[in-house]
Amino acid sequence: MPRGSGDPSLGWFRVCRSHFRPFFVYAGGGIVLGAVALWHEFAAWPQFLGLTVLGFLLWPIVEYTIHRALHIRARSARMRAFLYLAHGIHHETPQVVGSNFIRFSASAIASALFFLLFLGVLRSWPRAVALLLGLWGGYLLYEFTHYVAHFGRPRTAWMRSLQHHHRRHHQGEERARFGVTTPILDWLLGTLRGLRE
Ligand SMILES: [Zn+2]
Ligand SMILES: [Zn+2]
Secondary structure: OOEOOOOOOOOHHHHHHHHHHHHHHHHHHHHOOOOOOOOHHHHHHHHHHHHHHHHHHHHHHHHHHHHHHOOOOOHHHHHHHHHHHHHHHHHHHHEEHHHOOOOHHHHHHHHHHHHHHHHHHHHHHHHHHHHHHEEEHHHHHHHHEEEEEEEEOOOHHHHHHHHHHHHHHOOOOOOOOOOOOHHHHHHOOOOOOOOOO
């Protein structure tokens, strides 16, 4: 098996250690940030919990929107190069484990922008943190699901259906099936079949 290719015998922890170190930043940072927010305003914990659940539910919309945007038709050479670097390379070499994970620079910039957006709407940094933590939870679930879709041997019917859904996206249906953690948005928005534009 070539270096960097998937080895289904690897556990998730080992995969994170060798290919997806940002996992530890988001999981560890999330615990620390959550603790600081609670320490700052413990009485608001029910609100924090609600916002974290909301952030988690927001993730599939973010995932679908960004993934679908990365499959738009390029209108210039520069745009084609950007789309290739951002996502095309994963479609070209899905067997390379490293190509399966979002770059830390991209997820860190996106996290900062989402935090500023949440802060602007909620006007409270602990609440913005709570919402962001839910989004991070969805993001980490996405990375796990995506890894399993390519390299795993899912044991549950739900994970097997997600694997099938994503593998069809890679195998000739690149203009369809943009959801990874759930096919619900593809079903709702009519993208279980390919886009025509
Ligand atoms: Zn993929
Ligand atoms: Zn794709």
